[in-house]
Amino acid sequence: MGLFSLFKKxxxxxxxxxxxxxxxxxxxxxxxxxxxxxxxQRDLARATALxxxxxxxxxxxxxxxxxxxxxxxxxxxxxxxxxxxNPATLPLLDAPTTLLLADDEMPVPAPAAASxxxxxxxxxxxxxxxxxxxxxxxxGAIAEAAGEGAQQDRTAWWLLFDLYQATGQQDAxxxxxxxxASLFETSPPPWRDMLPAAAHxxxxxxxxxxxxxxxxxxxxxxxxxxxxxxxxAGDAPVLRxxxxxxxxxxxxxxxxxxEHLQALVAAxxxxxxxxxxxLVKLLRSCTCVGRKExxxxxxxxxxxxxxxxxxxxxxxxxxxxxxxxxxxxxxxxTAPYKVETAARQLLSAASDRFMLPPVIExxxxxxxxxxxxYAEQYDALVFDCTHLARMDFAAAGQLLSHLQSLAxxxxxxxxxxxxxxxxxxxxxxxxxxxxxxxxxxxxxGRIFAHKY
Numbered sequence: 001m002g003l004f005s006l007f008k009k010x011x012x013x014x015x016x017x018x019x020x021x022x023x024x025x026x027x028x029x030x031x032x033x034x035x036x037x038x039x040x041q042r043d044l045a046r047a048t049a050l051x052x053x054x055x056x057x058x059x060x061x062x063x064x065x066x067x068x069x070x071x072x073x074x075x076x077x078x079x080x081x082x083x084x085x086n087p088a089t090l091p092l093l094d095a096p097t098t099l100l101l102a103d104d105e106m107p108v109p110a111p112a113a114a115s116x117x118x119x120x121x122x123x124x125x126x127x128x129x130x131x132x133x134x135x136x137x138x139x140g141a142i143a144e145a146a147g148e149g150a151q152q153d154r155t156a157w158w159l160l161f162d163l164y165q166a167t168g169q170q171d172a173x174x175x176x177x178x179x180x181a182s183l184f185e186t187s188p189p190p191w192r193d194m195l196p197a198a199a200h201x202x203x204x205x206x207x208x209x210x211x212x213x214x215x216x217x218x219x220x221x222x223x224x225x226x227x228x229x230x231x232x233a234g235d236a237p238v239l240r241x242x243x244x245x246x247x248x249x250x251x252x253x254x255x256x257x258x259e260h261l262q263a264l265v266a267a268x269x270x271x272x273x274x275x276x277x278x279l280v281k282l283l284r285s286c287t288c289v290g291r292k293e294x295x296x297x298x299x300x301x302x303x304x305x306x307x308x309x310x311x312x313x314x315x316x317x318x319x320x321x322x323x324x325x326x327x328x329x330x331x332x333x334t335a336p337y338k339v340e341t342a343a344r345q346l347l348s349a350a351s352d353r354f355m356l357p358p359v360i361e362x363x364x365x366x367x368x369x370x371x372x373x374y375a376e377q378y379d380a381l382v383f384d385c386t387h388l389a390r391m392d393f394a395a396a397g398q399l400l401s402h403l404q405s406l407a408x409x410x411x412x413x414x415x416x417x418x419x420x421x422x423x424x425x426x427x428x429x430x431x432x433x434x435x436x437x438x439x440x441x442x443x444x445g446r447i448f449a450h451k452y
Contacts, residue, residue: 119434135163210239211241211353214242240272265337272342310335354374406421
């Protein structure tokens with residue numbers, strides 16, 4: 001009996017051991033199954049995102065596949081490639097303006113005849129501080145056009161978007177965005193809080209904005225020019241970085257730009273970045289998950305730009321890819337201090353622009369004196385209206401008269417005719433642009449409203 005009991009105990013112990021091993025294997029299998037399921041979900045999510053991007057790209061290609069805008073002239077014969085006198089410019093003399101400037105370089109168009117009275121009235125009301133009444137006028141014009149079934153002019157919508165942003169009415173802005181997307185079947189503009197600038201919450205800055213325009217290639221040779229620009233900019237509170245021309249980059253160039261960007265952010269400088277979206281796309285094309293030879297600086301510059309653009313979700317996703325590639329801890333997201341963005345610009349009239357203050361009203365003598373000093377240093381007068389939320393009607397008239405006198409450059413020799421300067425107003429909100437057009441600023445120079 002004892003012998004059988006001994007064999008029974010051994011069998012029970014072996015059975016227990018096998019049960020424990022089976023339990024461990026089952027747990028391991030369950031963990032592996034969960035990990036595989038999570039990986040599958042991530043792969044499906046990425047594949048879905050890529051498919052959506054491909055569909056959107058195909059839709060854009062179908063919509064914007066014309067060589068020129070609808071108002072462009074018929075295609076012309078191919079232009080000569082060379083010219084003996086000036087091969088760089090003369091072949092372009094016969095080209096349509098839309099070929100040279102493209103849509104993003106065309107001045108603001110006049111509103112449609114049906115909505116022009118409401119736009120002019122609302123622009124004057126807003127300029128004189130009657131924002132609520134101006135909003136009712138614009139909303140009424142939009143509702144009236146919808147009730148009559150007439151083709152909608154987007155200008156009235158753009159003015160109302162800017163009015164809601166300048167007065168901090170985000171709920172009304174969101175409701176208008178839904179109607180805009182439904183009517184025009186396009187994405188509505190993103191919310192941009194203009195209220196602090198319009199309400200004088202912080203001291204208003206106006207003056208020359210030191211600008212650095214990058215060359216076509218971002219590499220180690222970018223360092224001297226960038227360092228010299230920062231030295232010349234001194235303690236200027238607002239700086240402008242224009243990435244419009246960058247078409248290629250390497251890791252050394254990314255390291256140069258990254259170092260200067262981080263220094264400017266640490267110094268809490270206010271930045272205006274031009275064509276940052278295009279640079280982000282370029283950097284993404286230069287990186288690949290798991291490919292270390294791309295270099296860490298390219299990844300870190302991409303992350304820095306996503307922070308400046310306040311794209312936290314994209315930053316988190318990209319930081320995880322960076323973590324996997326270089327086997328390091330992912331960096332944490334920090335909201336930007338003060339960063340404004342501007343669309344890519346193909347042409348630049350001058351490197352340094354004059355930043356107009358958030359509100360122009362009352363005594364404008366100090367502003368006019370600063371503009372005069374700016375005109376003494378530069379041939380072209382380019383005004384950055386990124387911060388400009390409102391111009392008083394009377395002050396706008398004084399500024400126009402002063403600029404008309406400055407636009408006439410004194411001749412180098414007696415007896416010669418006076419030359420006209422180039423005058424441009426960039427990144428103008430649509431309310432101010434409507435007022436400028438009404439007062440005759442278009443006879444002085446070109447007005448470029450910010451794009452929606």
